[in-house]
Amino acid sequence: MASTQTQTTWHSLPNEMKLAIIDNLDVEDVTALSRVDQRTYQACVPAQFKKVRLNDFEALEGFLENVPRAYCGYIEELDVCTERHDPHSTPVLPRFRADAVIAILSASLRLSKLTLRLSGSLDKSVIAPFPFLLNLKNLSISNCGDEAVTPLSERLVVSIAASVRNLEELSLDRITRSRMHAPELEGVYPCVPLASDDEDIPEHPTLAAELSLPSLLRIPTLSKLTIRDTHLGHEAWTTIPVLCRLQVLDIGSCYHEDDGFNTRCTERIMAAVGPTVDEFSLTAAVSDTVFSEADATPLQRLRKLHITPFFPVESVVDTMATLAGSPVETLSVQCFEEDVVDICTALEEFLSIRVARGPEFYNRLKQINVKVTAGGDDDEDEDVDMPSDEEKEERIQATKRLQAFCRDLSLKSVVDKSMPKAARNIDGGVKTTSFTDARRYHVKGRSMTL
Known part of the structure; x- marks a missing residue:
């Protein structure tokens, strides 16, 4: 028996299938496809305007x-x-x-x-x-x-x-x-x-x-x-x-006030919403000892703690000790390149305290992550000093020591360097329609029934 082949064309596809295909294309491909004909253009409109x-x-x-x-x-x-x-x-x-x-x-x-x-x-x-x-x-x-x-x-x-x-x-x-x-x-x-x-x-x-x-x-x-x-x-x-019932709280500092003021503000807000918070991002130091006791801390459910690049490095160890009352499982620290050695040293000191104080101190901690960012808004400036080979090696060795310490304590550890701004897509790689496309949509749309 001879086999029969059925040829399926683009326009014979159900509209739902067309939309599913278009939704998986990159922005440039959607734009190119939309130029095929009027019917295809109309099918591409929802994808092109999904993110603007x-x-x-x-x-x-x-x-x-x-x-x-x-x-x-x-x-x-x-x-x-x-x-x-x-x-x-x-x-x-x-x-x-x-x-x-x-x-x-x-x-x-x-x-x-x-x-x-x-x-x-x-x-x-x-x-x-x-x-x-x-x-x-x-x-x-x-x-x-x-x-x-x-x-x-x-x-x-x-x-x-x-x-x-x-x-x-x-x-x-x-x-x-x-x-x-x-x-x-x-x-x-x-x-x-x-x-x-x-x-x-x-x-x-x-x-x-x-x-x-x-x-x-x-x-x-x-x-x-x-x-x-x-x-x-x-x-x-x-x-x-x-x-x-806040699950995630991210409180930054006010650049008009000093560290002490920002700490007091952070502690007040933490105390108010703490009972439900699972994830917390920290910019200012914490010193109130109420957070160090498991039966007294408002942060009874805190499992993920993030420390931002603007957090004072010299306060890392004391703040971590202060937050010992929470069941923290993951600690993530983001820092600038020039602070890598100091951050890794501070985390090693914290882990040494954890060993000295016994199994009840941060007994649920499973992972420590360090994310290194290239710098602030001026990291693309030509006048910014590049680290010397000696400084690069010192940073590499600091991260290796921290990761080795974590392995000894059966903790997972990841040190990740984020991409510089120049290498990142401004929209994070998602399909986003910018105004540069808008005039074309209008001109092409005038000849269609909208």
């Missing part, structure tokens, strides 16, 4: 002008910046920036992850679309402007976050205390920037007028909270009723 990044206010305006509004319905991850491309150009009024953000959010109801890089506060009207973003679970808000000139008010940020009905992960960076909630900071050294003219932000249905940062703990769905480069001195962190 708009790097400045001009890009946001161009997107709204050139891209059919219906395409926003495909956006699941959105990264928007409201800063002007040319910092010396005429500033955009907060109301106009807010209108542009409202326009794209109101049309992006499938949104699950949103990053807002704001050049200072927006008009209060920007709060309006957030209660309708029912799929939004991950929200990141940062101030990309000069905090002293264009502060981003905590009242606006807290109101936005509390308006997201199903918010699970919240990340805040360089949020400015409101003069309304921090009158004690006005005119007092070290002259922490304060946001004003935010008294007109309407009361929230749940939080009422108390829109200070500690009120974030009243968001019941919140499970991960990150706050960086923000003043956390509000006394209400110790008295606010905690309605969320």
